Amino acid sequence: MSGRLFPNALHVARREYLVRVRGRAFVITTILLALAIAAVTLVPTILAAVGVADPAQIAVDVQADDLTSDPVLTIQAALAIGINPSADPAAEPGEDESIEQRPRVRHAEDPEVAAQRVRDGELDALVTITRDAEGELAFEYLGSASPTNQTRLLITQAATALAIGDRLEREGIGPQESAEIFEPPAFTATPVDAGDVRDAEDFGGAFILAYAVVILTFMAILTYGNWVAQSVAEEKSGRVMELLITAATPRQLLTGKVLGTGAAGLTQYVAIVAAAIIGFMATGPISNALGVSEQSPITLPDLDATMLLALGAFFLLGFILYSTLYAAAGSMVSRIEDVQQAVGPLIFLSMAGYFASFTGLNDPDAGWVGVLSLVPFFSPYLMPARMLLTSVGIGEVLLALALLAATLLAAIWLASRIYSAGVLLYGQRVGIRTIWRASRVSR
């Protein structure tokens, strides 16, 4: 007897959802995660307000007094460009600060006093510019910063620019001419696809969004898939399974379990994402209240409805595909302790997709990324990343979705079969072959 999927699957889903979201563990975890995310979004503002993220304070002691341009301005400019990333889209996303504050670079009135202030921690660095015996500019950096410190790296760049300008000047090339020499050439990148609208401004935001989508998908599969497997194993080891399997068909139970757990997982996700959005929106008012100037570090690309729909479809189908198989894995073990072992291959598979997509994010146009983004178990990671970072033809997206949906149907069939046999087999380790044999004569 096959039995209609609904309403029994909904009864199962409803029970699963309520038990899950009413659980103390769920409530506490969700609240903690939401608070953590909200805190992360607000940390830069708060740090700025309490002065931890104060702009760099640099003193410059110019002993080479024949310089035509003021090195203070050059260093100031170098630091300002480095710290304000919106002028430089190639900057690493994680390194930017959300608060634009101009670094303060000043002439050191008294080098001795300035050096002492650096030692006392009042100044970040003292840069001394001298001219050596051969007439070259020499720079001395006094400060406690590590070699990878951003301020120090930027000052090094400024020093290089100053030295080159100085050499050119000594060769008789004035500032006006040298500026012309270092003028960047006209460089226009023309995409092959006319519809490709990747502009530099949005790319940083799209990149971060792609990372976020991949990570969120991975976490959902890993966490909530595991819930499904745990819950099936609990029913089996607690022996309530025999009552269930008499009252409902394996397909109803399986579908209900995946839907109910998925809905609980999404509830948690909505809470976390809402906390993040509230955090971002609160940044402005809080900055104003604390008297800190604020500036949004990234601009998210505009997402049209089609894109959102496609991202949602890949997330949901991918999640359901994995959790259906997690349910089958859970039905194969007799004890909850054995769940981790049974879901091992699935964890491996989802990790493979996750890491592949991370490599793929750096080179989204690569051929292998294109191929893998169509393969069902990987497409939930790779296709959204490609869609955000490159321009993908609608045909390719639909093909990936169709393959994913077809695999899902096959997985439901396979999982129901494993489940119907697995839930009644108890033993130390139920092998896949035993289950397959048993399932041929089960419903």
Place this chain on the structure above:
Amino acid sequence: MSLVVDSITKRFGDVVALDGVSFSVEPGRIFGLLGANGAGKTTSMRIVLDILRADAGRVTWRGAENISLPRRTWGYLPEERGLYPRMLVGEQLRFFAALYGVPDATGRAEIDDWLEQFRIPDYRERKVEELSKGNQQKIQFIAAILHDPDVLIMDEPFSGLDPVNVRLLKEAFLAMRDRGKTLIFSTHQMETVEELCESIAIIDRGRVVVSGAVRDVKRAMGRQVVRLATDGDGHGVEWLTQIPGVELTTQREDYVELHVPADRDPGTILRAALERGHRVTRFEIAEPSLEEIFVEHVGRRAIDESEEHLATSNRKGTA
């Protein structure tokens, strides 16, 4: 039209769990499924319920094959007790009622009625894990019958219950039978079977060794049991064995038990005792108990089986 189990066979790998099991149960009756541990009772039940599919054979209820019947036809109390430990009793029962398609209002009323009948009405808002084993078992029984099934199948329903609860459950059984329901249960307690069951089947190693109405099963044993106690000390019982056809089976301090073939008159024993001048304090003619029948069938079966096994391996050797 009855429940007919028609030569079902089921293998698990190399193990033959059921080997052509057949029996039938009349509607509105209580039926006992007896057998040693591992005989195939649970597998038979699961096949009737269509949780498992037989390799061969079929099961029909009122002429319709079980695989075409809706699930609410059956109620099932599995041998392994299990409920959701952290769910409230009332919520849990409503969940099972919903799975069987019972409207929520009807379900609630039924739940209250049954909790009342089992004298645990205030357990509705308690978590299952807070209940004693016996009470959990009662909850599970309610879960199995909330949808008012035509056939109720129970695996060892009485095990682990105290005498008061056994009595409550027996009353529930009889009440259901009086409402025209068909009940099938397995047990090791032969007195319970004698008390409740109109007919039985004894399964041993995947085969039905005897089945039918309890009365017929007993008659088919072809003998009567006589219990005799005499007053007077010192005299032995050897004289009893000299009576033709009489077999001394048990010698207890308070009485002796004898087997007499069905075609013999047990009265000869009484007459012989009186002739010898004994004062007879107890003389009782009875049918063999189900326990005796069970031990005899299952025991003999075990011997047959090993001989058969030998024969099979010999045949294999010559082939």
